[in-house]
Amino acid sequence: MRVLEGDKVTKYFGGLAALSKVDFHVDKGxxxxxxxxxxxxxxxxxxxxxxxxxxxSGVINFRGEKISGLKPHQICKRGVSRTFQSIKIFGNMPxxxxxxxxxxxxxxxxxxxADAAKETAKLVEFVGLSAVSAVPVKDLTLVNQKRxxxxxxxxxxxxxxxxxxxxxxxxxxxxxxxxELVTAIxxxxxxxxxxxxxMKAIMNICGRIMVLHHGEKIADGTPKEVATSKKVIEVYxxx
Amino acid sequence: MDNTKFTPRKLLTPGIVLLIFxxxxxxxxxxxxxxxxxxxxxxxxxxxTVSWTMFSGxxxxxxxxxxxxxxVGIYTAAVLGHSLPLLAMVGAAGLVCFILALGVGTITLRxxxxxxxxxxxxxxxxxxxxxxxxxxVVTKTRGRFVVLETNDTIFYVMLGIFVATMLTxxxxxxxRLGLALVSIxxxxxxxxxxxxxxxxxxxxxxxxxxxxxxxxxxxxxTRWTYVDPYVAFNPxxxxxxxxxxxxxxxxxxxxxxxxxxxxxxxxxxxxxxxPYYYMLTFxxxxxxxxxxxxxxxxxxxxxWRKGGWRRKRAST
Amino acid sequence: xxVTILNIVIAGLLMGxxxxxxxxxxxxxxxxxxxxxxxxxxxxxxxxxxxxxxxxSIGLNPFIxxxxxxxxxxxxxxxxxxxxxxxxxxxxxxxxxxxGSSMLATFGLLFIIQNIALAIxxxxxxxxxxxxxxxxxxxxxxxxxxxxxxxxxIVVGLGFYIFLxxxxxxxxxxxxxxxxxxxxLMGVNINLVLALCFGLGAFMAGFAxxxxxxxxxxxxxxxxxxxxxxLIVVVLGGLGSIPGSFIGGFVLGLVGAIVSSFQPALAxxxxxxxxxxxxxxxxxxxxxx
Numbered sequence: 001m002r003v004l005e006g007d008k009v010t011k012y013f014g015g016l017a018a019l020s021k022v023d024f025h026v027d028k029g030x031x032x033x034x035x036x037x038x039x040x041x042x043x044x045x046x047x048x049x050x051x052x053x054x055x056x057s058g059v060i061n062f063r064g065e066k067i068s069g070l071k072p073h074q075i076c077k078r079g080v081s082r083t084f085q086s087i088k089i090f091g092n093m094p095x096x097x098x099x100x101x102x103x104x105x106x107x108x109x110x111x112x113x114a115d116a117a118k119e120t121a122k123l124v125e126f127v128g129l130s131a132v133s134a135v136p137v138k139d140l141t142l143v144n145q146k147r148x149x150x151x152x153x154x155x156x157x158x159x160x161x162x163x164x165x166x167x168x169x170x171x172x173x174x175x176x177x178x179x180e181l182v183t184a185i186x187x188x189x190x191x192x193x194x195x196x197x198x199m200k201a202i203m204n205i206c207g208r209i210m211v212l213h214h215g216e217k218i219a220d221g222t223p224k225e226v227a228t229s230k231k232v233i234e235v236y237x238x239x
Numbered sequence: 240m241d242n243t244k245f246t247p248r249k250l251l252t253p254g255i256v257l258l259i260f261x262x263x264x265x266x267x268x269x270x271x272x273x274x275x276x277x278x279x280x281x282x283x284x285x286x287x288t289v290s291w292t293m294f295s296g297x298x299x300x301x302x303x304x305x306x307x308x309x310x311v312g313i314y315t316a317a318v319l320g321h322s323l324p325l326l327a328m329v330g331a332a333g334l335v336c337f338i339l340a341l342g343v344g345t346i347t348l349r350x351x352x353x354x355x356x357x358x359x360x361x362x363x364x365x366x367x368x369x370x371x372x373x374x375x376v377v378t379k380t381r382g383r384f385v386v387l388e389t390n391d392t393i394f395y396v397m398l399g400i401f402v403a404t405m406l407t408x409x410x411x412x413x414x415r416l417g418l419a420l421v422s423i424x425x426x427x428x429x430x431x432x433x434x435x436x437x438x439x440x441x442x443x444x445x446x447x448x449x450x451x452x453x454x455x456x457x458x459x460x461t462r463w464t465y466v467d468p469y470v471a472f473n474p475x476x477x478x479x480x481x482x483x484x485x486x487x488x489x490x491x492x493x494x495x496x497x498x499x500x501x502x503x504x505x506x507x508x509x510x511x512x513x514p515y516y517y518m519l520t521f522x523x524x525x526x527x528x529x530x531x532x533x534x535x536x537x538x539x540x541x542x543w544r545k546g547g548w549r550r551k552r553a554s555t
Numbered sequence: 556x557x558v559t560i561l562n563i564v565i566a567g568l569l570m571g572x573x574x575x576x577x578x579x580x581x582x583x584x585x586x587x588x589x590x591x592x593x594x595x596x597x598x599x600x601x602x603x604x605x606x607x608x609x610x611x612s613i614g615l616n617p618f619i620x621x622x623x624x625x626x627x628x629x630x631x632x633x634x635x636x637x638x639x640x641x642x643x644x645x646x647x648x649x650x651x652x653x654x655g656s657s658m659l660a661t662f663g664l665l666f667i668i669q670n671i672a673l674a675i676x677x678x679x680x681x682x683x684x685x686x687x688x689x690x691x692x693x694x695x696x697x698x699x700x701x702x703x704x705x706x707x708x709i710v711v712g713l714g715f716y717i718f719l720x721x722x723x724x725x726x727x728x729x730x731x732x733x734x735x736x737x738x739x740l741m742g743v744n745i746n747l748v749l750a751l752c753f754g755l756g757a758f759m760a761g762f763a764x765x766x767x768x769x770x771x772x773x774x775x776x777x778x779x780x781x782x783x784x785x786l787i788v789v790v791l792g793g794l795g796s797i798p799g800s801f802i803g804g805f806v807l808g809l810v811g812a813i814v815s816s817f818q819p820a821l822a823x824x825x826x827x828x829x830x831x832x833x834x835x836x837x838x839x840x841x842x843x844x
Contacts, residue, residue: 050432072431081432088429090422101422104415106434113415156433299655346831350838352651353591356658357790358830360593361783365827372820474779478662485659515674522666529660530642 001028002061003160003191004049004080009058009068011044011215018044020215021058026160031182031192033202033223036212037235042195043085045212046162049193050082051075062160076106081153082162085195089145089152091138095129096120098137099151106156116155123151127181143174150181154190161185163194167201179205203227211235263398267391276462277507279394282401283455284483284503285496290451291480292495293408294444297420300352304343304359306477307366308336308449312456313471314370317383320461325388329396329457336453337446344442360477367472374468382467385460396458404451405496411444412492420444475518479506482525488535497536562695563812569701569770571808572708573763577781578788578800579712580759586795587732587752589650590640590657594664595785596778597672598628598757602764603773604672610683617685617769624761632757635664636750665778673775682772704766711762712801719797728752732795780823787830793843803841 004026011019019041026032034042047053049060051072060068067075081102090098103116103123111119124133127147132140137148146166153161163182167175179201186192196202202209202223209226211219219225219232226232267275287305295302315332323331343362347355374381388396411417422430423437431437460466479502487498509517532539577599584592605624609615615623640657647653686703689696719725730738731748739745763781767773788807792799807826814825833840 052428052432071436072428073434073436076432076434084429088426088432090425090429092425093421097418101418101430101435102433105419152429152433299651301655301658346834350834353654353794354790354834354838356591357786358834361786361827361830364780364783365823368820368823372818372824375820376818478666481659481662515670518666519670519674522663522670525663525666526639526660529656529663530639530646533646533656 001063002026003028003063004193005061006045006049007059007061009045009048009060010056011041011048011053012056017215019048019212022212022215022217024210024217024220026191026193028191029186029189030208031186031194031206033206033209034193034195034212035197035202035209035226039214040212041215042212043164044215046082046164046193046195049075049162050080073105076156076158077108079108079157079159080162081106081156081158081160083146083149083153083164083166085164085168087142087145087149089137089148092136094134094136095124095140095148095151096133098148099123099155102152102155108157120155123154126154126184127151143170143178146170146178147181150185154185158190160191160193163192163196165195165197167196167198170198175201260402267394272390275390275394277504279390279397279459280507281500281503282394282397283459284479284506285499286397286401286404286451286455287476287480288483288487288495288499289404289408290448292484292489293404293411293448294420294441295481296484296489296495297417297424298441298444299424300348300441300445301356301481302359302445302448303356303477303481304340304362304449305452305480306472306474307359307362308340308452309456309476310363310366310468310472311336311339312453312458313460313466314383315453316457316460317385317466317471320386325392325396325461329400329454332453332457333450334453336449340446340449341442344445348441348445349438363472363474363477367468370468370472382465382470384465385463387464388458388461393458393461397455400451400454400458407447407451409492411447416440416444479521482521484535486524486528486532486535488537488539490534491537491541494535494537501536559816563816564809565697566815567809567812568805569705569808570811571805572705572712573766573804574784574788574808575712575801575804576708576759576763576766577785578792578804579715579797580756580763581782581785582756582789582792582795582797582800583728583752583759584756585789586797587728588636588640588749588756589654590636590661590753591654591786592664592753592756593658593661593782594668594778595661595756595760596780596782597665597668598632598760598778599764599767599781600672600773600775600778601631601668602628602761603768603777604676604681604764604775605761606765606768607681607683607773610685617765621762621765624765625758628761629754629758631754633750633754635757636753637746640753641746641750669775669778676775678775680772680774683768685769698770700769704770707766708763711759715759716798716801724748724751784826787826790830790838791833791840793840796840796842799840799842806841 002025006022006024008021008023009019010017010021022045034045036042044053048055048068051067051070051074055068058068059066062078062080065078067078067080100116100120103111103119124130127150129144129147129151132144137145140148166182167178170178175198182192182194182205206223208221209223210217211226211232213235218235219229266278287309291302291305294300312332315335316328319328319331343358347358419430419435419440422435423441427437483499483502484495486502487496488494506517528535577595581592581595584590584595602624605627606617606620609620609623610617639660643656643660644653647656686700688699690699690702719729727738727748730741731745784807788803789800791807792803810825810829811822814822
C-alpha cells in the first residue's frame with residue numbers, strides 16, 4: 001500500500017527551482033533512503049511533506065488523502081512525524097517534557113495526561129534515555145539530543161517517520177547504534193523515509209533509495225541498483 | 240520527594256498564600272483611605288504585569304499592548320458605567336478587550352514576533368486617535384464623566400481581579416497548554432510539528448491575558464471623575480509592566496509579582512514628586528537589568544537559594 | 556480639480572520625504588544592526604530640539620546647525636551601539652534572543668532620552684520661524700520651509716541610496732545586512748560596520764528632526780508617533796530593505812495627504828488600516844521577498 005505519494009512536486013525559491021516535478025512514493029513498512037549532493041532539495045522535500053513550506057505545484061498524498069496545503073500540526077495528527085537537520089529541541093525543558101508534548105498534542109486521538117505520561121516513559125526507555133529523563137535537553141550530548149527528537153516524533157504515534165540526517169555528526173559507534181534504532185522503529189510497524197549522507201547506513205538499512213540532484217529525481221531503486229547506476233556515480237558517489 | 244506522605248512542609252506554600260489573602264481581604268478594616276488606594280494601585284500594576292507575563296513570558300512574543308487594553312477598559316467604564324451595574328461593566332470591559340485581542344492576535348500572531356511587537360506598540364496610539372476622532376467629529380464632546388466608586392469598593396473589585404489573574408496564571412502554567420506555550424517559546428516550528436496549533440494557542444492566551452488588563456482599566460477608571468483619550472491611552476502602561484516583569488524575573492511564578500510590587504510601591508510614593516527623574520531612572524534600571532540580571536530578581540533569588548555563587552567560583 | 560490633486564500630491568511628498576528619512580534610518584538599524592529601535596523617535600525629537608535651541612539662542616541657521624546636531628546624534632548612536640548593544644550581542648545565545656533583548660533595551664533608551672528632554676525643556680510645545688514665507692508654484696502657495704525640507708529629504712535620501720549601492724563602505728554595509736558572519740570572514744570589520752550603521756540611523760533621525768522643527772511645532776513627547784510611522788513604513792517597504800523604506804515613506808506620505816484632505820484626524824488610523832491590510836496580504840512588503 002502506498003503510504004506516501006508525491007506527484008510532480010515543485011517548489012521555487014525566488015527564481016530558483018528547488019524541486020522540479022518530482023514524483024515519489026513510499027510503501028508501507030519500507031525504509032526508503034533519500035540521498036543527493038548538498039542543495040539537491042532533500043530537506044526541501046521533507047519541508048513540503050511535513051507542511052513547513054507550501055508547494056508551488058503538484059500534490060502530496062498520505063494514505064490516499066491529500067496533505068499538501070495543510071498546516072504542520074494537522075499533518076502531524078494524520079500520522080506523519082519528522083526530525084530536523086538542524087536539531088529543534090526544547091532545550092530548557094527536561095527530556096521527559098519534550099517527549100510528553102508529542103504524546104499530549106500530536107496523536108490522532110487525544111490522550112489523557114496519565115496515558116500520555118505512560119507512553120512517554122516507554123518511549124524514553126525505548127531510545128535509551130531513562131537515566132537522563134529529568135535533564136534539560138540542552139545539556140545533553142548531540143547523539144542524545146537527536147534521540148530526544150526521535151522519541152518526541154514517535155510520541156505522536158506516526159505511521160510515517162521522516163528522519164533528516166539522523167546520523168550527521170555522529171561517530172561510528174553512534175552511527176551503528178542509530179542504525180539499530182531505525183530498524184527497531186521499522187519493526188514497530190512505522191514506515192521510514194530518511195535523508196542521509198552516511199553511506200554505510202543508507203546502503204545497509206534501506207530497502208530502496210531515491211536520488212535527487214538539482215531538484216530533480218535522477219534515480220530510484222534498490223541500493224545495488226543505485227550504487228551501480230552510471231548517472232548517480234557521475235553526479236554524486238564517484239566523480 | 241515521596242508524594243504519598245503528608246508532611247507539614249507541604250502545607251507551607253498554600254498556608255502562606257492563604258495568610259496573605261486573609262491580610263489583603265481584611266485590609267480596609269484597619270488602615271486609612273490613602274493606604275487602601277495605594278494598595279489598590281499596587282494590585283493594579285501586579286495584575287498588568289502578571290497578565291502581560293501570561294503570554295509574553297513563555298512565548299517570547301513581546302506584547303506592547305497592555306496600555307491599549309487598559310485604555311479600552313477605562314473607556315468602557317466611561318461609556319457603560321452609567322447604564323450598567325459595576326460588576327457587569329467591569330465584565331463587559333474584559334469581554335471587549337477579549338474580542339479586540341482576538342482580532343489583533345489573528346492578524347499578527349501568524350507572523351514573526353517582530354510584526355506583533357510593532358503592531359501592539361502602535362495600537363495604543365491608534366486607539367487614542369480613533370477615539371479623539373470619534374469625540375471631536377462624531378459626538379462633538381471631549382472626554383467623558385465616569386461614575387465614581389468608593390475606595391473600598393475599588394479595592395475589593397481590584398482584589399477580585401487580582402485573585403482571578405493569579406488563579407488563571409497558575410492553572411495555565413500547570414496545564415498542558417502552559418507546557419505547549421513554553422515549547423512555542425523554545426522552538427515554534429518544532430512545536431507546530433508535534434501537533435500543537437501554535438497560532439490558535441497564541442491567540443487564545445493573548446486574548447485571555449487581555450481580559451484582566453481591560454477589567455483593571457475599568458475599575459481604576461472609577462477613581463477619576465473625567466477621562467479623555469489622552470488620559471486613557473498612555474503608552475506608559477505598556478512600558479511599565481514589561482519593565483516590572485523583567486525586573487522581577489520571567490522564569491518563576493512569583494517573579495512578576497515581586498517586580499511589580501516593588502516598583503509600584505516606590506512609584507506611587509515618588510512619581511508625583513519627581514516624575515521625569517523617576518522615569519529616567521526606570522529606563523536606566525531596565526537597561527541594567529537586561530544587561531546584568533537577565534533572569535531578574537527571581538533569577539537572583541533562585542541562584543541564592545541553590546547556593547549557586549560558590550559553586551560557580553569553584554568551577555573556574 | 557487638477558490643482559487640488561496637485562496640492563495633495565505635493566503635500567504627500569512633503570510629509571513623505573520626512574517619513575522616508577526616518578524609515579531609512581530605522582531600516583539601517585533594524586536591517587543591518589538588527590536592533591528594532593523603539594527609541595528612534597526620541598532621536599528625531601533630539602534633533603528637533605537641538606536645532607530649535609541653536610536657532611533661538613544664537614540664531615544659527617538650521618541648515619548650518621546640522622553640522623552640530625548631526626555629529627552629536629551620530630556620536631550618541633555609535634557610542635550606544637558600541638557599549639550597550641555590542642555587550643548584548645555578545646551575551647545573547649542566538650539572533651532571536653538578541654533582537655528581543657535589544658528591543659527591550661531601546662525601551663529603556665526611550666525612557667531615558669525622553670525624560671532628559673522633558674526635564675530640560677518641559678512638556679510644552681516649542682516652535683521657531685524660519686523660511687516662513689510662501690512660494691508660488693502651480694497655482695498655489697507653498698511654505699518655503701516645507702519645500703526646502705522636501706528637497707533636502709530627497710537629496711539626502713537619494714544620496715544615501717547611491718552611497719549604499721556604489722561605494723565600498725556601502726557594499727560592506729549591504730554585505731553585513733545579508734550575512735554578518737560571512738561578511739566578517741570576507742574582511743569586513745563587522746563590529747565597526749554595525750556601530751556605524753546604528754550611528755548613521757541616528758544621524759538620519761536627527762536630520763529628520765531638524766526638518767520637522769523647520770515646519771512644525773515640537774514637543775518632548777513627539778517621538779512616539781514618528782517611531783510608529785517609521786515602523787509602519789519599514790514594514791511597508793519590506794523589513795530590511797533600505798530602498799523599500801525610501802519608497803514606502805513616500806507612499807505613506809501620499810496616503811496621509813489623501814486621507815487628510817477628507818478628514819485630518821484619521822491619518823493615523825489610515826496608516827494602521829494600511830498596515831493591517833499589509834500584514835494580511837503581503838507581510839514582506841513592497842520590496843520584500
